[in-house]
Amino acid sequence: xxxxxxVAADQLRLFIERIERLEEEKKGMxxxxxxxxxEAKSQGFDAKTMRKIVSLRKKEKHVRDEEDALLETxxxxxxxx
Amino acid sequence: xxxxxxVAADQLRLFIERIERLEEEKKGMxxxxxxxxxEAKSQGFDAKTMRKIVSLRKKEKHVRDEEDALLETxxxxxxxx
Amino acid sequence: xxxxxxVAADQLRLFIERIERLEEEKKGMxxxxxxxxxEAKSQGFDAKTMRKIVSLRKKEKHVRDEEDALLETxxxxxxxx
Amino acid sequence: xxxxxxVAADQLRLFIERIERLEEEKKGMxxxxxxxxxEAKSQGFDAKTMRKIVSLRKKEKHVRDEEDALLETxxxxxxxx
DNA sequence: CCGACAGCCAAAGGCC
DNA sequence: GGCCTTTGGCTGTCGG
Numbered sequence: 001x002x003x004x005x006x007v008a009a010d011q012l013r014l015f016i017e018r019i020e021r022l023e024e025e026k027k028g029m030x031x032x033x034x035x036x037x038x039e040a041k042s043q044g045f046d047a048k049t050m051r052k053i054v055s056l057r058k059k060e061k062h063v064r065d066e067e068d069a070l071l072e073t074x075x076x077x078x079x080x081x
Numbered sequence: 082x083x084x085x086x087x088v089a090a091d092q093l094r095l096f097i098e099r100i101e102r103l104e105e106e107k108k109g110m111x112x113x114x115x116x117x118x119x120e121a122k123s124q125g126f127d128a129k130t131m132r133k134i135v136s137l138r139k140k141e142k143h144v145r146d147e148e149d150a151l152l153e154t155x156x157x158x159x160x161x162x
Numbered sequence: 163x164x165x166x167x168x169v170a171a172d173q174l175r176l177f178i179e180r181i182e183r184l185e186e187e188k189k190g191m192x193x194x195x196x197x198x199x200x201e202a203k204s205q206g207f208d209a210k211t212m213r214k215i216v217s218l219r220k221k222e223k224h225v226r227d228e229e230d231a232l233l234e235t236x237x238x239x240x241x242x243x
Numbered sequence: 244x245x246x247x248x249x250v251a252a253d254q255l256r257l258f259i260e261r262i263e264r265l266e267e268e269k270k271g272m273x274x275x276x277x278x279x280x281x282e283a284k285s286q287g288f289d290a291k292t293m294r295k296i297v298s299l300r301k302k303e304k305h306v307r308d309e310e311d312a313l314l315e316t317x318x319x320x321x322x323x324x
Numbered sequence: 325c326c327g328a329c330a331g332c333c334a335a336a337g338g339c340c
Numbered sequence: 341g342g343c344c345t346t347t348g349g350c351t352g353t354c355g356g
Contacts, residue, residue, distance in 0.1 A: 012131075015121040019135055022114045029107035033100055034338090040096040048339075049239070050093070051346095052232055054100055059225050066218050073211055132349075174293075177283040181276055181297055188272035192353090195265045202258040210355080212255070216262055273331085291333080298352090329354080336347075 037047045118128045156162075199209045280290045318324075 008125075011124065012121075012126060015117060015126065016131065016134060016138070018117050019114055019131070020138070022110055022117065023135070023139075026107055026110035026114070029103055029110060033103045033107070036096060036099050036103065037338095040093075043092065044089075045093060045096065046239070048345095049232075049235055050097065050100070051338095052228075052235065053097060054104070055346095056225065056228050056232060057097075057101070058104070059221070059228070063218065063221050063225055066214070066221070070211070070214055070218060073214070077208070077211070129350085136349095170287075173286065174283075174288060177279060177288065178293065178296060178300075180279050181293070182300070184272055184276045184279065185297070185301075188269055188276070191265055191269035191272060195262055195269070196354090198258060198261050198265065202255075205254065206251075207255060207258065212259065212262070213355095215259060216266070219259075219263070220266075277332095294332090325356100327354105327356090330352090332349105332351080334347105334349085336345105338343105338345080340341100340343085 037050065040050060041047050118131065121131060122128050199212065202212060203209050280293065283293060284290050
């Protein structure tokens, strides 16, 4: 043991385990989100529409961020502070 | 103000905000995972293959979980502890 | 010849050829687009920034379309015309 | 108006609009291609395999073009017509 | 040549 | 249980 092969295998195993832990946490987040939708639904809200709203707001935010970045690019190109 | 309409709108807004916070955390997880793949890649591992490994192990875990659930069903059906 | 096998092969060949013609036209479009960027570059414009603008405008249009669709969803949900 | 700034902005706008028109045409080509695959699928052909064929033929064409170019290079180097 | 990005496809999850 | 929308991964393309 302790040869390069083994060392590499150990490293790989550690990477895989780190990823799997993170994937589990991520799945936990997904489950939490699902629960909120269920809770909202139980209070009479329509989950499908809510998903649309969330999706739309995400895109709008993304567009706004990009607009800001583009503006910054222009400012830099024009030598402004 | 304070009529049903407004109350519902406030509730909806709160739900949306909770979801958006959770979505952000989830995105953080995704980013962390991506970072681990990049780190592994920088040490000479192949990300694509690693993804295959993670995927395979997930399926195997799923199979094992199903087997456990089936065993549990049998135990219950037979009145065993 | 003239058996089913051959007929199917002929059909397939025709489909493939139609696709390849369309792919060529598509590539022509890509080349034209590339030329416009080059021409703009030759007049002092930054192609990378221009690409960002084009991309951003596309996203903005998409978001606007979605907003309209969501509004429509609300109107329907509220029984409005 | 009519200062350099405005002229440049107008030029940029025109370039952007030309690109957007071309992008739309390109999208039309993509849609046409997709339609052909759907039509082929409706007649029992497998789209995935067809894509492989198209891809392979493209590579082969590319190889042939490279060979031709190399041959041309040699001919020129040797002063042949 | 590499690294980033968009398009395409297959798979998963939610909804009816 | 089927439809269908969304997500994740892969491939091909483009610019640096």
